[in-house]
Amino acid sequence: MADPSSYRPKPGEIPESPGVYRFRDQHGRVIYVGKAKSLRQRLSSYFQDIGGLHPRTATMVTTAASVDWTVVSTEVEALQLEYSWIKEFDPRFNVKYRDDKSYPSLAVTMNEEYPRAQVMRGPKRKGVRYFGPYGHAWAIRETVDLLLRVFPIRTCSAGVFKRANAIGRPCLLGYIDKCSAPCIGRVTPEEHRELAEEFCDFMAGRTGTYLRRLEERMHEAAEELEYERAGRLRDDIEALRRAMEKNAVVLADATDADLIAVAEDELEAAVQIFHVRGGRVRGQRGWVTDKVEHVDLPQLVESALQQLYGEERGEGVPREVLVPALPEPAEPVAQWLGERRGSRVSLRVPQRGDKRDLMATVQRNAQQALALHKTKRASDLTTRSRALEEIAEALALDSAPLRIECFDISHFQGDDVVASMVVFEDGLARKSEYRRFQIKSFAGQDDVRAMHEVISRRFRRYLRERERTGEWAVAEAAANGEEPEDEAPASSRTEDGRPKRFAYPPQLVVVDGGQPQVAAARRAMDELGVEDVAVCGLAKRLEEVWLPGEDDPVILPRTSEGLYLLQRVRDEAHRFAIRYQRGKRSQSMRRSPLDAVPGLGETRKKALLKHFGSVKRLRAATVEEIAGVPGIGPKTAETVAAALAEGGRTAPAVNTATGEIVEE
Structure with missing residues (x-):
């Protein structure tokens, strides 16, 4: 265990400029990477009295044996360099979100002569349009199967394509009209590419225009008495609508946005991301990470953004990114996202409306993911x-x-x-x-x-x-x-x-x-x-x-x-105690005019309410009617009637925990 004072830089050596710094252990391995608006201020905080540091930070600085830094001109450059170094050195004390699996995406290989729709995992390739990621590969295949009726683009592998081309006979999908069979020249490369572009436009959320065009063509065919063509178009429209129904509209304004939520405890953090395109949830993914460094929620969000969009370009970064808390500061991160997209990106916390409600759903998914992660470990x-x-x-x-x-x-x-x-x-x-x-x-x-x-x-x-x-x-x-x-x-x-x-x-x-x-x-x-x-x-x-x-x-x-x-x-134990305590508090908040009647216990209160149905009806009853309730004598009936009459028509008693009106 090293003494931080042994490698502390000399006073005046550390610049006040923005930059990125690296802590290394005695073997020269990078164990932590960080960025700072002012390198001098940030690095000085690591070399204060070790007793005043957070225990995880203290562990890091005592494991390290040296520190170096690189000066940059802006905070955006610092953000990019920090991401690059984390990816290159994989430091043990940095938060690293790791997928527990590789999430599949729907990919259309627009870089080929005959674009192909397929399920694809792993890093993204240039010239390929991606949609997703999805939670399961079968969800992609179901969607593609519905859309092939309308957009019969190629889905076969290169080997199948070459074999069909050699023998001059298409595969099964070509025979059942779920492929336009470019392998045997049934359509030209230009016509097939146009089909692929329409397929991508539909998956990107531009569905309304295409559906209206199909409906117009269906009506034209019906007016020209071409009922078979009109019937096929009707079935195509129905297939597209079924595909759209698989992703319900969650944002009415056809927003393109990513919603990121974080659930954490002292040792771990779970991140859930919903990818919304055209107002519909097009994909979902999640991570769980160990909190090997002392980080708060804004820092967790910043790390998630870096690792989510570090390799993305263009449309891979949406117009809006909604988060539970803004990084500190937020402007460099938003500018960095804008540079990766090529246009302005709105980075904000949703405050009201549908977006806030959807964020609450994403947050619940993150909490459930963290609980499931812990439960899986306990179930084995x-x-x-x-x-x-x-x-x-x-x-x-x-x-x-x-x-x-x-x-x-x-x-x-x-x-x-x-x-x-x-x-x-x-x-x-x-x-x-x-x-x-x-x-x-x-x-x-x-x-x-x-x-x-x-x-x-x-x-x-x-x-x-x-x-x-x-x-x-x-x-x-x-x-x-x-x-x-x-x-x-x-x-x-x-x-x-x-x-x-x-x-x-x-x-x-x-x-x-x-x-x-x-x-x-x-x-x-x-x-x-x-x-x-x-x-x-x-x-x-x-x-x-x-x-x-x-x-x-x-x-x-x-x-x-x-x-x-x-x-x-x-x-x-905490959950069970909180549940009981809230139940007790809810009961204690219930108030009834019968509580003020002297000598009236819980059993006779319940008997009166059961007989009359409510305090309102009990207040309207006569002394003789009240005395007719089993267990209620004439004197008690008089006392109840007098107490309710003295109470008058006050505001109804309300259970403030549930909002329920007790009296009525």
Whole structure:
């Protein structure tokens, strides 16, 4: 580990100009590339007190052994050079979005004498028109199959084309009129190229003009009594409309735009891109990357833009690029995109209307992609086993924690304090054993005190169940003249023979929080004499694992499957707690005029509302009608009528969480 001061440039050596810099390790390999509007200001920030740096940045500067830079004239040039160097050196500390697969595109080889439509992957080639990318190759083939009826262009390989030309007989598509058969001279090269250009125009979104032209030709054929030709044109129009229906209109103004959304946690980021052409979603792709450097959302967006459009030219860069946050600064990036397109590109965050709604959809896709990425890692048996082994090794456990329980506290500004307990067995969620707690002993933002209470209540129940099990076992053994066994009676077991409720202890308790929460959990267990259950905490900020009584956290490697499993357990506990807390808050916001009636409990409130249907009808009822409700006596009826009459016609009670009018 190098000392950054050993290779820090001398004062005055670093220029104040825009530029791109490279950190290298002791072997000369480039480990990080960055750009700056002012090289002196940016590089100086790396050589401050290492304790003040973000841990990931500190890791980078202590791994490096030297730094160099290149001065450029503008920030746009810096952006381009940064992209080139990242691509050339592949630095380990830069964010790099990598496709988990190669996305297919529909390609039309306009650089050939007889253009061909085909599915194509990999880098783009000059002279080829591309549409997409698509999520699946079959989606391209379905679209092409529909369009070949109207645009019968060549789809065969070079070998098939040459063989058909040699024998003077077309392939099957030529016989069923889904190919114009240029191989045998049925159309000239010029006519076939015109078909290919019309095909490309239709795929590019210019559909309205062509459909209107076909409709005019159909009507002309019908007027001339050429009904067979009119019928063929009608079928062609229907085929085109079916192809268009596969991509519903999402933007009414026929916009060409790319929408980019980012979902992230402390360790990873997922990017989703929707390609909209002519107002329709023409393609979708996504990436997941490790956050090996400390980056915020604008930096993630800038990296995504660089890697998405670094190799694009012309129409590959749309007129609009919509993002969740603008890079800082945004002007050089927008100018760089404009240079690649050859005209102005609008780079902005959608604020209202259809574009904002579509961006929300793209964002949900990014969040689901990140969740799916983590779930795939957790669903594999080998991966789960390795994760449990890594946790056991990191926490110095005697064996792999086959049952893990995680606890989280949630509240709303100190009110409605609740807690959750989620259970993972063999690395998988066991939702039937999830539990939730109401914290009633106090109110306020004291997560440590709440954690102590929840852990105490959970293990007090465990000890009670274990004690009941022991008493039963002793009595049964004494009656049979046998030694007692630690086994619960049938009445305290579930149908599959396992103990009910809290009778089954975990090997590991995980709390959402750092050192204070871990200490509170351990103290609660020590007070109850529970010593055979390990405790740890997972802090959100840097994903450190805290152990009781330790001043320093355990840092699991970024690629550790054990860390991913702990993250998933913690996130599930947080989700479960938030859901319960929001439900409690929603209930507490419900108000009814019947709440003000003294001595009227929940059971009789429900009986009155069930009988009359609403408070409005109850207010209009007489004392005798109210007394006719089962469980409501004459005195109670008088009290209810008087309370409702005193309340008068006030504004209806509303559940502010759902917007539902409670009274009406």
